[in-house]
Amino acid sequence: MKIGIIREGKNPPDDRTPFTPEQLSQLKAKFGDQLEFLVESSPNRCFSDQEYQEAGIAVVEDISEAEILFGVKEVPVSQLIPEKTYFFFSHTIKEQVYNRPLLQAVLKKNIRLIDYEVLKDEEGKRVVAFGRWAGIVGAYNAFWTYGQKTALYEIRRARSLRDLEEMHQELRKVQLPPIKIVVTGSGKVGGGVKEVLDSLGLRRVTTQEFLHHYFEEPVYVVLGSSDYNRRKSDGGYDREEFYAHPEKYESHFQKFAEAGELLIAAAYWAKGAPRLFRLEDIQSPDFALSVIADITCDIGGSIPTTLRASTIQSPVYDVERDSGLEIPAFGSQTSVSVMAIDNLPCELPRESSGEFGRQLSQWVIPALFEENSGILERATVARDGDLTLEFMYLSDFVRESNEES
Structure with a gap:
């Protein structure tokens, strides 16, 4: 053979x-x-x-x-x-x-x-699967993007790092304000994301705490599909029905978009399932997400601001809130910065x-x-x-x- x-x-x-x-x-x-x-x-x-x-x-x-x-x-x-x-x-x-x-x-x-x-x-x-590594590099890039957008700290690009050990050393430079971070997905990709969050020493909170409590430290929540999808008819959720008939469901993710500042999207999305939000939703002054790391990178999928895949060479583009159109990375204080590299594990190949x-x-x-x-x-x-x-x-x-x- x-x-x-x-x-x-x-x-x-x-x-x-x-x-x-x-x-x-x-x-x-x-x-x-x-x-x-x-x-x-x-x-x-x-x-x-x-x-x-x-x-x-x-x-x-x-x-x-x-x-x-x-x-x-x-x-x-x-x-x-x-x-x-x-x-x-x-x-x-x-x-x-x-x-x-x-x-x-x-x-x-x-x-x-x-x-x-x-x-x-x-x-x-x-x-x-390369899922774990997509999660690790995607989460690292989320914090690289946040540092670039806010100028609060600066870390090296993942592609310049020798290995995972050097990546963890680099993460020690991250200095976060008391922001709220939304993570979707808890599979292999989500597991890779959690490795980075744990390396940063971030505290995980429940959905209720995330939505209703104030924190003096950065925190994150991990959402399952039942947390942000509901049946159109009565607001309920049945896991088997959701995966068999996603068209019967709608998203109610907006409350998390209003509470969180950084979204790391690592959840599998199937065609026909609800999108997390509509592109026009980012126009709302209540839409607080300013950095979205879309590890899933499904064009036309769960994240409407993922207009295209970005690249390792050019990892971020911004989406203007009023028009929904792409503008250069960090081109506006109010725009949403999107990291949507579709071959993330290549940065630690x-x-x-x-x-x-x-x-x-x-x-x-x-x-x-x-x-x-x-x-x-x-x-x-x-x-x-x-x-x-x-x-x-x-x-x-x-x-x-x-x-x-």
């Missing part, structure tokens, strides 16, 4: 890799002649070609000899090799219009697409790649040797020129024209 690690083709290039040199060396030792690894040469990968070669892994210019190809971000249509099995984050399963041509090309080229986002165990829990590779080594590599592996079958979006049964709901999406793209 020949496995290839592809060069990231999306622009700007992603520094991460599915496997570190050491991990490929360990897998090679474990599986012997059953596995052969090829790494496509890349000038941008966080581990150099030389590091892979020193680990005994072949580095090549032409990866087409491999049957199974692992990447991280979406593969440009022009770089897709027909008849292969690909693993990457496709960002198509929520019907993301900008990636419709990618899914159409996958079908046309008879590619088996296995999407990391839907690799799950028997209980439905994701087994591979070696560590985040290492954790991701450990998950792939544990869950995916052994599954490749199983006949009809459940984990791989459930995550297969397309095969043999067609969508799989689980993803047939994308049929109309892929049939539509590219005019919107």
